[in-house]
Amino acid sequence: MFLAWNEIKRNKLKFSLIIGVLIMISYLLFLLSGLASGLMNMNREAIDKWDADAIVLNKDANQTVEQSIFNKSKVENTYKQQTTLKQTGVIVSNGKQEENALLFGVKSDTFLLPKIIEGQKVSAENEVVADKTLKDKGFKIGDKLTLSQSDEKLKIVGFSESAKYNASPVLFSNDKTIQNINPSLAEDKTNTVVVKDKNWKQKSLDNDLEAIEIEKFIENLPGYQAQNLTLNFMITFLFIISATVIAIFLYVITLQKTNLFGVLKAQGFTNGYLAKVVLSQTFIIALIGTIIGLALTILTGFFLPDAVPIKFSFVTLAIYGIVLIMVSLIGSLFSILTIRKVDPLKAIS
Template sequence: MFLAWNEIMKNKLRFTLIVGVLMLVAYLVFFLSGLANGLASLNREAVDKWDADAIVLTEESDQSLTQSSFDIDLVGDIDAEESAVLGQLNAIAQTGDQKANVSIFGIDSGEFIMPEVTEGTAFTSSNEVVAGDSLKDDGFRLGDTLSLSSTKETLEIVGFTDEARFNAAPVLYTDLETFERVKFGEEAAGNDSQISGIAVRTADPSSVTNEEELAVIETETFIESLPGYTEQSLTLNFMIYFLFVISSVIVAIFLYVLTVQKISMFGVMKAQGIPSGYLARSVIAQTAILATIGVAVGLGLALLTGAFLPSAVPVSFDILTMLIYGVVLIVVAILGAVFSVLTIVKIDPLKAIGG
């Protein structure tokens, strides 16, 4: 360790360049992990907040809540500890000059997916909604009257709730009667109620229903089936894993070049009786020091960047994930130093010093 640190102090510029490169790679890894986490949250916030074990949809819906529709009477055939009916449709909401894509959820206010209101009040009358608070960033406020695409119905925001986005769109929670009028028009009155799905809490999802037309999908599987969710996650994670490889290669190249430049010095040290193991441990320790500094600076810069980003940028840092990625970066950097260690072990003292 002494030899490693002493060399770093005597060649500050050379090793600062290595730290700088590692810092940039670490910064990019941490930022991408925050972006992946933030984009995932955009899709699944509302579903996670339900804390449901499974979602019941129609068999032919292809695990899509939007494509699912069945009679509410089928709720009676559901065998679960708790169940909550759910209607869903996508729309464009507008008030004044403000416009946003929204996901409208028709629910029963007495069931477990009813959100906790963080501002205002819960809906108690027709055409009232509790909106996801991300709509505030788009200029929507309590008391706003919303006009919707493809319907003459208007809705009033009476409350806001947190963590309410589904498939990247803010959620509007309302009662089932209002949901049906918005989706089907006035002709829906008097007809059998149609819902999109049923959220259930149960220890055994497979025993929830025997209806052939219904399918029980575990919550995580349902989320992974959301349009673009899996593809988006795989793309960003692949970029992160590729950066691990790049980090290892960069460190290997830098240290190998430095080792080649110091072959004569290592030869003299080995001729003086310093074992190859000691020199190898010094290179490993040196790499660990440089990688730790680079990763720590990259982590700090990523968190600092996140603090100043506008809310429109979906970045959400998970500290545990970032620490794991940081450790992985240090480990792959050390693995990249193996080539230098092998070079040191193979040095012949006589040849290195020109004997």
């Protein structure tokens, strides 16, 4: 480690270039991980707050809530804890701005309704509780909302915790309100039944219904898997780029020091010792690059607007940082193989 650090200090410019590239790679990697977490959260935030075990849908609905409609009596008292959920897409306007949102028809005492942070629960027809996302976009308590697809007008009476569903803000109303807007959701109908019951798989349902595990339901949300696969592919590719960059830089530096390694070997330094020097240098520059990249990422997070769907998990950042250092060490193996092939007699001749 001493020899490795001394060489880095004596060749600041050369090693600074490698560290600079690693900073950019780690910075982009950490930002992408935050973006991936943020986009995942946008899709599943409301569902995670349910803390449910399963969801019952019509088999012909392709696991999509809005396309699933069935009679509530088919699932009545089937599970230990269950509640109906009616859903319809709406475009709402408060006269100043327009927003795409989802309208949920739920009971006021249901576990589907997140914590109210301002105002009150729905107590009358055409009242809604909006999630915090709409508050951040300028909507406020008392706003009268017009709908593009209905003559009904809704009134915001409260705001809940942020509870986006499939990247859309949510308005929570009662069954009567959603029935007025979407007549197909009559009093005896529902889109789905959300279940809290660890033994849900043991319950029997009508042949035209199916119960789906919540995590599987989330994975089948429109665009969810494609989005995650794309971002994860980019993150994986960045790891590969990091290993490649380290390998190329260190390989070039090793070739430039072939004579030096030959002299060291002639003086009795073993291949194992020289390999440790290269690994130590790689660890130091990878650690410095990763820490600076992480610091820049956290600093950037303070200045990003709320509209950017980014969410940092320090556990994920730490794991990615460790993996980045490990792949950098793997990239240095090519240089170690080159050192092993150095012939002291040829190098000093």
